[in-house]
Amino acid sequence: MAENLGLEAKQLTDMFGDMVQALRMNYYPPCQQADKVVGISPHSDPIALTLLTETNNVQGLQIRKNGIWVPVHAIPGAFIINIGDMLEIWSNGKYKSIEHRVVVNPDRERLSVAAFHAPNEDSIIGPLRDLVKKEGAKYKSIDLSNYYMLNNTLQGKKHANEMKLVNATN
Numbered sequence: 001m002a003e004n005l006g007l008e009a010k011q012l013t014d015m016f017g018d019m020v021q022a023l024r025m026n027y028y029p030p031c032q033q034a035d036k037v038v039g040i041s042p043h044s045d046p047i048a049l050t051l052l053t054e055t056n057n058v059q060g061l062q063i064r065k066n067g068i069w070v071p072v073h074a075i076p077g078a079f080i081i082n083i084g085d086m087l088e089i090w091s092n093g094k095y096k097s098i099e100h101r102v103v104v105n106p107d108r109e110r111l112s113v114a115a116f117h118a119p120n121e122d123s124i125i126g127p128l129r130d131l132v133k134k135e136g137a138k139y140k141s142i143d144l145s146n147y148y149m150l151n152n153t154l155q156g157k158k159h160a161n162e163m164k165l166v167n168a169t170n
């Protein structure tokens, strides 16, 4: 991913410092009125990178592409990799975090495990210096504790959008 940005791999991996990994297990009971509810509201993950697995192979994850909800057909047993808001910010907007939601199934329960990857607490969240030199910063730089204090509701791409500088073009 770093090479694709014209950087050395180390420049991106160094951003994680002593990396933090957090696991979330999600359980979505079946719902007879599945079309009237959501399993998880639309959001992007505020961290850097998510590895996700649908443990009982029931689909339900959808990503928002060009304003349209697209179902993810995961290969059974494979990880789904989602880019989080931090990677969008570090890459100065070259990588976009993915907005996603989960719909429920009328007949079957669904289980998933998400492994979130983020830097340790003394990190600064902001665009990588070499990218800023070339193209100017499109996002603010703030320390991690303040970053996590940004409104943490599940509401679209909250963190990425709040970090965006007003004059940035994309």
Ligand SMILES: O=C(O)CCC(=O)C(=O)O
Binding pocket: 024, 026, 040, 045, 052, 060, 061, 100, 102, 111, 112, 114
């Ligand atoms: O259950 C899923 O497939 C997605 C869960 C999710 O988006 C999350 O835990 O942040």
Ligand SMILES: [Fe+2]
Binding pocket: 043, 044, 045, 100
């Ligand atoms: Fe998520």
